[in-house]
Amino acid sequence: xxxxxxxxxxxxxxxxxxxxxxxxxxxxxxxxxxxxxxxxxxxxxxxxxxxxxxxxxxxxxxxxxxxxxxxxxxxxxxxxxxxxxxxxxxxxxxxxxxxxxxxxxxxxxxxxxxxxxxxxxxxxxxxxxxxxxxxxxxxxxxxxxxxxxxxxxxxxxxxxxxxxxxxxxxxxxxxxxxxxxxxxxxxxxxxxxxxxxxxxxxxxxxxxxxxxxxxxxxxxxxxxxxxxxxxxxxxxxxxxxxxxxxxxxxxxxxxxxxxxxxxxxxxxxxxxxxxxxxxxxxxxxxxxxxx
Numbered sequence: 056x057x058x059x060x061x062x063x064x065x066x067x068x069x070x071x072x073x074x075x076x077x078x079x080x081x082x083x084x085x086x087x088x089x090x091x092x093x094x095x096x097x098x099x100x101x102x103x104x105x106x107x108x109x110x111x112x113x114x115x116x117x118x119x120x121x122x123x124x125x126x127x128x129x130x131x132x133x134x135x136x137x138x139x140x141x142x143x144x145x146x147x148x149x150x151x152x153x154x155x156x157x158x159x160x161x162x163x164x165x166x167x168x169x170x171x172x173x174x175x176x177x178x179x180x181x182x183x184x185x186x187x188x189x190x191x192x193x194x195x196x197x198x199x200x201x202x203x204x205x206x207x208x209x210x211x212x213x214x215x216x217x218x219x220x221x222x223x224x225x226x227x228x229x230x231x232x233x234x235x236x237x238x239x240x241x242x243x244x245x246x247x248x249x250x251x252x253x254x255x256x257x258x259x260x261x262x263x264x265x266x267x268x269x270x271x272x273x274x275x276x277x278x279x280x281x282x283x284x285x286x287x288x289x290x291x292x293x294x295x296x297x298x299x300x301x302x303x304x305x306x307x308x309x310x311x312x313x314x315x316x317x318x319x320x321x322x323x324x325x326x327x328x329x330x331x332x333x334x335x336x337x338x339x340x341x342x343x344x345x346x
Contacts, residue, residue, distance in 0.1 A: 059135035061144030066327035116168035123147035123325030170257035175247030187238030219251035283308035
């Protein structure tokens with residue numbers, strides 16, 4: 056079975072989407088529509104802005120979403136039988152399986168980005184990548200830090216888990232995890248503690264937007280970050296999409312479940328090839344490619 060997978064924040068690069076815009080008339084219409092919906096020329100930042108402009112959360116998230124959806128929709132001949140996205144990428148996946156329209160998906164992604172940016176300003180926070188430890192050890196160490204917020208946030212692949220929390224909490228956790236045998240504990244250049252309780256203000260804001268948006272019956276299951284399970288039930292999809300902001304991304308478990316359910320070919324739609332690498336580490340037998 057063919058699975059379309061969609062990257063999240065961090066996959067962006069200057070020049071992203073420019074070739075599609077110049078060579079695909081359907082893609083050009085979507086890029087122009089995106090400028091209109093957002094009320095600013097995001098295409099100018101994507102095609103020729105600076106890396107600093109592109110890495111602002113309110114730009115990065117819609118930019119990655121637009122590029123990913125354009126990539127998927129430009130390939131009419133290839134239809135997925137299952138879809139999934141890493142964090143932000145779940146919104147792209149829901150456009151690919153017809154649950155959301157491009158327009159509504161983009162509005163939700165922009166609302167999500169702005170809400171997350173606000174939450175980051177309320178509580179300065181960060182994330183760190185922990186390499187070379189079993190997940191349960193990382194979880195146990197995080198649980199020992201009781202006076203600060205620090206939690207497992209992204210289960211990316213075996214031996215690679217990202218933690219999220221307060222500045223002090225992340226510093227404390229990194230020291231303890233290195234002492235516990237982590238090969239590396241790397242603070243990440245991100246705006247805040249995504250997928251942690253510190254995103255609760257953003258979760259509440261996003262919930263209102265999601266609950267007022269039209270969702271349609273999907274044409275194939277979406278495997279969701281929160282529980283790593285497939286769903287075609289709109290009410291379940293909405294709840295999981297809302298909960299995703301404060302819950303961990305269970306990418307390792309999600310890819311394992313897709314493989315168990317018959318996923319053999321994983322096609323990454325969007326900028327970069329990070330997810331292909333993660334899939335190969337999780338399910339070495341899987342075929343990976345990109346559009």
